[in-house]
Amino acid sequence: MGKTILIVDPDAELRSVMADYLTLQGFDCVVSGSVDGLAECISSGCMPSILIIDPFLGPGAGPALMQKIRSGEAPFGQLRSVKIILHIAAASMPEAHLVKPARLEELFAEVQKMLPGMD
Secondary structure: OOOEEEEEOOOHHHHHHHHHHHHHOOOEEEEEOOHHHHHHHHHOOOOOOEEEEOOOOOOOHHHHHHHHHHHOOOOHHHHHHOEEEEOOOHHHOOOOOOOOOOOHHHHHHHHHHHOOOOO
C-alpha cells in the first residue's frame, strides 16, 4: 500500500500491537510515545497519511497538540492535511460528544438522553 500511519500513544505495548497489526495489513507504521517524539518524527521528514493519537498523552498534551496542528505551529502544522484518529481508553470515554459548533438542538437532545424524564 505504501501509506504511512504514525501512532502516538504513551503505552508502549499498545503502540506495538497496533503497529504490528497494521503492518501485517500492508501499512508502514511509525510509532512514538510522546508529543516530543512526534515532533522529532515530523522534523525528520515523516509525513503520515494517518495519525493515530491518544489525546491523553499527559496533562494537557493532547488538546495542546491538536491546537498546534490547527494553528499551523511548526513542525505540527504539517499535519493539518493528515487524517487523525483519536484513540481513547474506554474508561475515559465520555457519555456523548458533540462536534463544535454544535447545534443547540443537538446539545439539548444529548442532555435529554442523559437525564430521562426531564422534558
